[in-house]
Amino acid sequence: MTEQAAPLVPLVQLTGIGKSYGTIRALHGVDLAVNAGEVSCVLGDNGAGKSTLIKIVTGLHRHTEGEFRIDGEPVRPSSPREPLARGIAAVYQDLATVTLMPVWRNFWLGSELTRGRGPFKRLDIDRMKRTADEALRAMGIALDDLSQPVGSLSGGQRQSVAIARAVHFGARVLILDEPTAALGVKQSGVVLKYIAAARERGLGVVFITHNPHHAYMVGDHFTVLRLGTVELSAPRAEVTLEELTLHMAGGAELAALKHELARVTGVDTGQLPEANEGSTEGSTSTERK
Amino acid sequence: MTAAAVPSLPRRALSRPEMGALIGALAVYVLFWAVAPSFRQLDSLSTVLYQSSTLGIMGLAVALLMIGGEFDLSAGVAVTSSALTASMVAFQFTLNVWSGVLVALALSLAIGAFNGFLLVRTKLPSFLVTLGTFLMLQGLNLAITKAVTGNVATDSIRDMDGFDQARNVFSATIGIGGTDIRVTVLWWLGFAALASWVLLRTPYGNWIFAVGGNQDSARAVGVPVTFVKISLFMLVGFAAWFVGMHQLFAFNTMQSGGGVGNELLYIAAAVIGGCLLTGGYGSIAGPVIGAFLFGMVSQGIVYADWDPDWFMFFLGAMLLLATLLNLYVRKQATRRRRT
Ligand SMILES: Nc1ncnc2c1ncn2[C@@H]1O[C@H](COP(=O)(O)OP(=O)(O)O)[C@@H](O)[C@H]1O
Numbered sequence: 001m002t003e004q005a006a007p008l009v010p011l012v013q014l015t016g017i018g019k020s021y022g023t024i025r026a027l028h029g030v031d032l033a034v035n036a037g038e039v040s041c042v043l044g045d046n047g048a049g050k051s052t053l054i055k056i057v058t059g060l061h062r063h064t065e066g067e068f069r070i071d072g073e074p075v076r077p078s079s080p081r082e083p084l085a086r087g088i089a090a091v092y093q094d095l096a097t098v099t100l101m102p103v104w105r106n107f108w109l110g111s112e113l114t115r116g117r118g119p120f121k122r123l124d125i126d127r128m129k130r131t132a133d134e135a136l137r138a139m140g141i142a143l144d145d146l147s148q149p150v151g152s153l154s155g156g157q158r159q160s161v162a163i164a165r166a167v168h169f170g171a172r173v174l175i176l177d178e179p180t181a182a183l184g185v186k187q188s189g190v191v192l193k194y195i196a197a198a199r200e201r202g203l204g205v206v207f208i209t210h211n212p213h214h215a216y217m218v219g220d221h222f223t224v225l226r227l228g229t230v231e232l233s234a235p236r237a238e239v240t241l242e243e244l245t246l247h248m249a250g251g252a253e254l255a256a257l258k259h260e261l262a263r264v265t266g267v268d269t270g271q272l273p274e275a276n277e278g279s280t281e282g283s284t285s286t287e288r289k
Numbered sequence: 290m291t292a293a294a295v296p297s298l299p300r301r302a303l304s305r306p307e308m309g310a311l312i313g314a315l316a317v318y319v320l321f322w323a324v325a326p327s328f329r330q331l332d333s334l335s336t337v338l339y340q341s342s343t344l345g346i347m348g349l350a351v352a353l354l355m356i357g358g359e360f361d362l363s364a365g366v367a368v369t370s371s372a373l374t375a376s377m378v379a380f381q382f383t384l385n386v387w388s389g390v391l392v393a394l395a396l397s398l399a400i401g402a403f404n405g406f407l408l409v410r411t412k413l414p415s416f417l418v419t420l421g422t423f424l425m426l427q428g429l430n431l432a433i434t435k436a437v438t439g440n441v442a443t444d445s446i447r448d449m450d451g452f453d454q455a456r457n458v459f460s461a462t463i464g465i466g467g468t469d470i471r472v473t474v475l476w477w478l479g480f481a482a483l484a485s486w487v488l489l490r491t492p493y494g495n496w497i498f499a500v501g502g503n504q505d506s507a508r509a510v511g512v513p514v515t516f517v518k519i520s521l522f523m524l525v526g527f528a529a530w531f532v533g534m535h536q537l538f539a540f541n542t543m544q545s546g547g548g549v550g551n552e553l554l555y556i557a558a559a560v561i562g563g564c565l566l567t568g569g570y571g572s573i574a575g576p577v578i579g580a581f582l583f584g585m586v587s588q589g590i591v592y593a594d595w596d597p598d599w600f601m602f603f604l605g606a607m608l609l610l611a612t613l614l615n616l617y618v619r620k621q622a623t624r625r626r627r628t
């Protein structure tokens with residue numbers, strides 16, 4: 001791992017990044033910077049390219065345009081091993097954990113502790129269980145049986161285990177792909193709490209979501225993707241929740257849709273929210289911290 | 290972890306993958322014990338164990354591969370390919386049989402590596418890839434044997450150098466406790482102990498579960514998925530070699546058309562033993578019990594003087610029952626314990 005980077009060099013920096021899957025151009029000209037102790041939110045509708053973006057950062061896919069720097073140094077990882085070794089850990093929406101495996105095995109997967117040597121090298125099961133339990137408790141996750149399959153945990157707990165795991169393994173950058181997408185309100189709160197906890201520990205967090213409310217609760221910087229390009233990129237000080245929601249929903253399109261609907265008899269557009277008021281969910285909450 | 294949090298014993302027992310097979314094996318044992326007096330003798334047990342062992346050795350490797358998320362349809366004919374190779378190499382070049390044995394080992398590992406390599410390269414389902422290898426090997430077994438020996442079987446290697454020694458390793462009979470035990474039984478149980486240790490106690494074992502359970506998750510946390518998959522196919526190759534050598538040194542000669550259909554029995558033994566067909570779940574005790582069930586049924590029918598034609602029917606029924614039982618057990622075990 002490289003020594004402490006100068007404060008002005010972001011942990012991860014993407015400049016003009018693009019990615020094509022064959023003829024499908026999933027991303028184009030995307031910039032993103034992740035700093036230590038900051039939560040950088042990436043928002044966008046389904047298919048906007050959020051997952052593609054972070055799969056580039058974690059080394060699962062290789063970018064086809066632009067530049068990817070870790071600690072200021074250009075990289076082109078061909079597998080997750082290099083980013084992992086440099087402290088970039090990801091918790092994926094679809095692949096956070098192996099559900100049929102016990103919690104402690106999941107926790108150590110890929111970084112198993114062993115004792116003995118040569119042909120007698122074996123898992124140090126006691127230490128693995130004990131350390132996993134300690135690490136989970138340090139993040140505020142108390143499970144009473146680490147031998148239960150991860151699949152028997154609730155969605156929020158599952159994500160939390162994956163987050164605690166990444167933090168434990170010395171991640172400097174934690175990437176979360178829609179960790180709250182499949183969760184209820186309470187479970188989402190649990191996950192948001194761990195995101196804040198990770199930031200407190202000085203990690204850079206990339207929080208991917210299509211929920212602007214969740215993003216706004218913890219985010220320091222917001223990037224909205226739209227059809228593979230950047231629609232909005234702004235620090236928290238320069239954007240309100242309403243603006244964020246508007247960009248998320250594709251404000252211009254919404255206005256056009258409203259205009260179209262107005263010409264269809266039977267639709268009372270007066271009841272629809274104003275596009276420039278933002279929220280598609282009719283939310284009137286304008287409170288900001 | 291606190292002691293109070295450990296789940297109750299019955300719950301733990303129920304969550305073992307091999308529970309279904311164990312219950313089935315007990316039931317079948319009791320059945321034949323009741324209907325077939327000769328089944329009760331120690332010699333019969335030894336015969337049953339011998340029957341189980343050759344299937345069981347392959348079953349172990351196939352189970353590990355299945356836990357790792359893949360099948361190998363070529364496993365049945367691969368046994369024959371290995372034995373044919375050893376036999377023909379030794380006979381045609383009039384070498385010590387051990388040379389043939391080593392060439393066969395290299396070939397078997399290469400077949401496994403080929404299957405694995407093709408799988409990870411093409412990302413095709415293993416069903417397709419190994420179906421291809423299965424058909425190719427079946428054809429090669431027949432064609433090459435005929436071309437080399439002019440016959441459908443290989444020449445006997447009974448009188449060649451090293452034969453007795455090799456027979457002692459692969460096919461000896463040992464008197465233990467008043468009965469004769471085939472050495473394959475000891476190999477089988479020894480391999481099973483080793484496999485169980487590897488599966489549960491080593492990082493590699495952890496990786497097998499992970500690549501079978503969720504390959505992409507495993508890859509994302511740095512598990513060398515390609516290595517695990519290819520090595521598992523090579524392990525099946527190793528088992529095929531071992532069983533092939535047993536057959537060769539037990540019968541001195543090898544029929545070129547053999548082995549077809551056995552791949553399904555290996556898979557069935559693993560599935561009856563509670564390995565999840567889709568990967569990520571299973572144990573070693575499971576396929577051991579699964580193979581033992583096969584041995585009991587195939588011999589039990591003989592001892593009970595039933596028409597052996599019923600064997601396949603029995604197997605099928607057992608497979609279905611065990612699978613349903615496993616499904617039920619797994620549901621109980623992975624049911625969410627808290628909301
Ligand atoms: N492996 C792939 N092969 C081909 N196209 C893909 C692949 N992954 C994603 N895409 C396409 O790229 C676009 C962006 O997808 P994705 O990054 O998953 O979006 P999001 O996570 O924002 O919903 C979509 O149009 C999707 O169909």
Ligand SMILES: [Mg+2]
Pocket residue numbers: 050051093178
């Ligand atoms: Mg996505």
